[in-house]
Amino acid sequence: MSKKLIIDDTEIEVEDGITLLQACEQAGAEIPRFCYHERLSIAGNCRMCLVEVKGAPKPIASCAQTVNELRPNPDGSPNVILTKSALVKKAREGVMEFLLINHPLDCPICDQGGECDLQDQAMAYGVGGSRYVENKRAVEEKYLGPLIRTFMTRCIHCTRCVRFMTEVAGVDELGLIGRGEDAEITTYLEHGMLSELSANVNDLCPVGALTHRPWSNTARPWELRKTETIDVMDAVGSNIRVDSRGPEVMRILPRNNDSVNEEWISDKTRHVWDGLKTQRLDQPYVRRGGKLRPATWEEALGVVTQKLAQTEASRIGVIAGDLCGAEEMFALKSLMDRMGVANVDCRAAHEAFDPSLPRSSYLFNTTIEGIDDADAILLVGTNPRLEAPILNARIRKRYLKGGCEIALVGAQVPLTYRYEHLGTGPAALSELADGKHAFAEILSKAKAPMVIVGAGAYRRFDGEAVMALAARIARAAGKDKAADWRVFNVLHTAAARVAGLDLGFVPGKGGLDTAGMLEFAKHDGLEVLYLLGADEFDMPPPDDVFVIYQGSHGDAGAHRADVILPGSAYTEKSATYANTEGRVQLGLKAVFAPGEAKEDWAILRALSAQLGHTLPFDNLTELRAAMYKQAPQLQRIDDVTPATEDPCSALIAREGKVSDTPFAEVISDFYLTNPIARASRVMAQLSALKAAAATDARVTPFGTDEASVQYQMSPEA
C-alpha cells in the first residue's frame, strides 16, 4: 500500500510505514536533524526536524512520526506538509537558539570545526545573534578510553552515541543520566569503553563533544586530501577514506557502502594510522658479517638475484602475507612460474583451501548483505567479533530484528548476541552433520540458513575433514531452499587471501605449502625463502635458510631477513583486494612510500629483469590486463561474482578423520594482528587496556552484559 502526501506543493506517493522525514526527503525537501540517524533507532529528542502539518495544532517532529500516523483529513484529501513555511522557520530558529544556549562558542579550537552539523545548521537555519546573557552550563569531562576525547559542554544530548553503543556495538557502556540541564553522557563508572567499534561514536556525534583523541588538534578537515580506498586489517574490505596532508596520513575514516561495512569501521581499521609512520622499512638492507647493513637498491637486488640464480628451483620457497594486494602476488607468482619454482603459498600453515575446487569453496557465499535475510546461523570455529567486527555487527543487526537462531561450535566467546553453544570441537560438528542434534533441525527448517566456517576450523591439521563436515551440514540445510540462496560460508581473516587463491598462489606440482616449506627449512632442505610481507609464523632459525623479506614494516620477517627490500603499505599503493565474499575492490594510493621504498609490483618487475625472466608489463595497467586474463573475476571491481557451483559436494569429497582437539581461537589479541598494527602506539595502548580490563572486576572486557543482549527491538520495528 502507499500513501499520498502533499509536501511543499509537490504531490508524492510514499511507501507505508516510513517516517515523515524520509517522505520529505523523497520529495526533495531537506530536513535538518541532529538525533535522527538512518541506522539507529529513533529518539526524537533534538526537535530540529520540526515540520508543519496542515491541521495539526503544533509543529511535528518529522523523524518520530510515520506517515500512517497522520490524522486523515475529514474530506479524505492527502495530508499537506510544509517544510518551508514561516512557522517551520520560526520553530527551527527557536530550537537552534535553545541548543546554542549552552553550547560553547569554541569553534576555532574545536576539532569538529568544518565538519560540524551544528555549525552548518546554525548557518542555515539559525538566527544571527544570541539573546542569552546568563552563564553557560559546564559539564565535567568524561574518560571514555584512549580513542575518544570528550568536551562534554559541547554535547547537545542527541544520544546518538548511546544508541550506537547499545544497538550496533552491543555493549551497554554509555548512557545518559540526569534530566534537563543536568543531563550528561557517561560510562557511569568512568572506565574506558572497550568495544572494537567504539570510535564510530566520534563520527556520529553531530558536534565536537566526542572527537578522536589520537589525532586530536593535528589537522583541519579542509586542508586534507581525501583518498577513497580499501582497508586491509581484516577480510571484510571495509571502505575507507584516507585523509592525508602532504606526505603524511592524518586520519582514516569510514566510507558508506551498504553491502560491506554500512558506515562503520573497526577501531583497528581507523586507528592503525599511526602504525603507518613507525617501524618503516625505508631503505634496502643486506646482512653482512651477521649484521644487517644499509644498502642501495642495486646492491640488494644484486644479492637477491645472485642467490636466486644460484639456487635450485626446488630449494626456493615463496610465502605471501596477509596484507598483499593482488598485483604483487600476481607479479611474484608469474616470476616464480618462469623460474620453475613450485613452492609458493599464500595461505597460513595448514589452511585447507584449494583453488582447484569451485571458487565458492573458499568464499562467504551468502554475502555480507545476505546476513540480513538469514534466519538461522551456525558459526563454526570462529569468533566474528574479533575476526571481522563489521560482519559481527551485521549479525547483531539481524539478531535484533528477531527471529534468527544463532549457534556456535567452538570456543565459548562473548559475542554481541545470544547464541546456543553446541560444543567446542569437531565432535559436536559430526553430531550436527549426522542430524543428531536439535540445531540441525532448526537449520533444515529455516528458510535461509547460514553456516559460517572460521579460521579456528579450517586452519588446522584436519582442516579438510572439518570443512567436509561443515559442507555436509550446509548441504543438508540447503535442501529445498531458494535456488539462489547459498548456505556455505568461509570467513577469512586476511585481506589478501581470496585474491591469492583466485590467482592460484598455491603450491604447483610437487610443491610444498607454507607448513611444508618451514619444515623443509628446518631440515636444511630449503635454501632461499622469499617472504612477501609474510610475518605471521615462527621464522626459521638463522643459518638454515637465506631469507629475503619484501614488506613495509620491520616485524618478525625483517628481523630474521638476510636481505630487506622495502615495499609500500596499503595506503601507499594502488592494489586490488578481494574480500571474504569475493568482492573485488580497488585501493588507491593516498601518499608515497617513505624514503627509498617502492611499490611492490615494481620491485618484482625490476628483480625479474635482473634474473633474466623479465615480466611482460611495465606499468600497472599492463600488469592488470595480464592479471585479468588469468583471473577474470578480479576484473569486476566493486562486485561479487555470484557463485554458480555449489561447493558442498566437492568439499565433502575431501572427507577424512577428524581429531578431538577443540577449535582454537585464532586471534589472541585483536589489536595486534599484523605488522602495521604492531607498530602502532594506539593499538599497543588498547591492547594493554584490554589486558588490564581482564583483571578488573568492574568491567567485562569485550564482554556482553545480559542486559544488552536482551535488548531487542520489537519484531515489527
Add this chain to the structure above:
Amino acid sequence: MSILSEIFSWWGGNTWGTRFTIWKIASQVGEDEFGNRYYLQRSGVGPLGKPRRFVVYKDLADASKVPAEWHGWLHYTVDDLPDENYKPRAWQKPHKMNMTGTGKAYRPKGSILRPQKRERATGDYKAWKPE
C-alpha cells in the same frame, strides 16, 4: 665608501647625484634615531598633489630602515612630523630593519646554517633500524 662607489652605486647608498638633487629642491625637516634624514620639497607639488617627501638613508639604502613614526609621514599617511613629543606605545618594540639577506637573517631550527634539531613536521616517520 670609496669615492667611485659614492658616485655610481645607487644601490649601496645615496650617491652624490642624489644628495645634490635633494639639496637643490628640498630642505631637511628631521632625522631619526638611526641617522636617516628626511626632506620636504621647498616649492611646487609632486604627483600626489602635495610637496614631495624624501628620505636619505644613512649607509645602506633599505626601505625597511624607516621607523614607524617616520613611516607614516614619509608615505603621506599623516602630515604632522614626529616631534619631540612622540612617544612609542608601551607594546612597541624598538625598530629593526628587515634582516633577510644579511648575515643576521633568521634561520629556523634545523637549517643547515643552524645545526639544531628541527621540530617534528608533517610527513616525518620513524624508520625501522635493525637491532
